[in-house]
Amino acid sequence: MTQASDTPSLLIDLGLGGTITVGSHRVSVSEAVIVLEAIAATGSVQGIATALGLSYRAAWERLRALEAGLGHQLVQKTRGHGSALTPTGQVLREALGAAAGSLAEPMAREARALRARLGPVLSEDQCPLTLVASHDLLLMEVAAAWPGITLAVAGSEDAVARLTEARADGAGFHCGALDWAAAGPAFAALAADPGFRVRPLFEREQGLMLAAGNPLAITDVADLATRDARYVNRQKGSGTRVWFDRLLAEHEIPTERIRGYATEEFTHQAVAAVIAYGAADAGLGARAAADRFGLDFLSVGWERYYLATSSSLADAAFDALAEALAERAGRTPGYRPAAPKDAA
Structure with missing residues (x-):
């Protein structure tokens, strides 16, 4: 980096x-x-x-x-x-x-x-090009040693805002299982503006990271409320937080019923660490983070992680980074290459 x-x-x-x-x-x-x-x-x-x-x-x-x-x-x-x-x-x-x-x-x-x-x-x-990106373990590992790119971590919505406001050259973001163009105003602005190029970097598996052995026997999102699980959330504006809020809405669970909903961490790794140290029972995050800390994992689906840049940017460094990430995603548990047809 x-x-x-x-x-x-x-x-x-x-x-x-x-x-x-x-x-x-x-x-x-x-x-x-x-x-x-x-x-x-x-x-x-x-x-x-x-x-x-x-x-x-x-x-x-x-x-x-x-x-x-x-x-x-x-x-x-x-x-x-x-x-x-x-x-x-x-x-x-x-x-x-x-x-x-x-x-x-x-x-x-x-x-x-x-x-x-x-x-x-x-x-x-x-x-050097400035990439502001939502936290991801694979991205952090690959981009940390990438020449010509500086990396800063921020929530997905903040990353996109910095790109549109010309405070960054690239934005790394995700928005759950939804198509990025339909995921909300922060992302729809990219879809409506031909001045931006959006491409999928990889797909990753997200789910509930649970204490080792799953002592509360949590089998779905509804169990977080019925079993009074201590939850650790991601910060507002992060793609993972947006996905969790959608899951709660789909199950008709008020946020007040989630114990620890207001407890926030800023990375998947931080959420996993809180659970591993016994300070929480569950949190939504990437399988890679759960595996790293030896946690149980209950998948809720796969999502695409995207890179957005200005259409006029000569972004050879970003092109090379995207190729390296696609190659690594194909051989890393919890990841897989994104389908080329999804590029925008």
């Missing part, structure tokens, strides 16, 4: 650009934004001069050229209060601000993709 530099030598910042053409006049959108925001913030043409690195006179000329190009007065002087935007200027500022806001996250993702492509060419920055 590559360690990211605290001070990358290559930084890329993309913003709203393009032009507005009115008749035979064309004006720069980015310059219009700077001019309007400078007036709104400072109430002075000097603010434009400072923002654009111009003299006061040149700033006035730039403002007048912008107004001539659009055919409307954008700034007016007010007695004792400097300069202010006209109603037209304010409408234009708000419209451009809304456009910039709606494009902020996609542009930030494109900036990350550009940095990954250009870093090795334009600087000595190796530009």
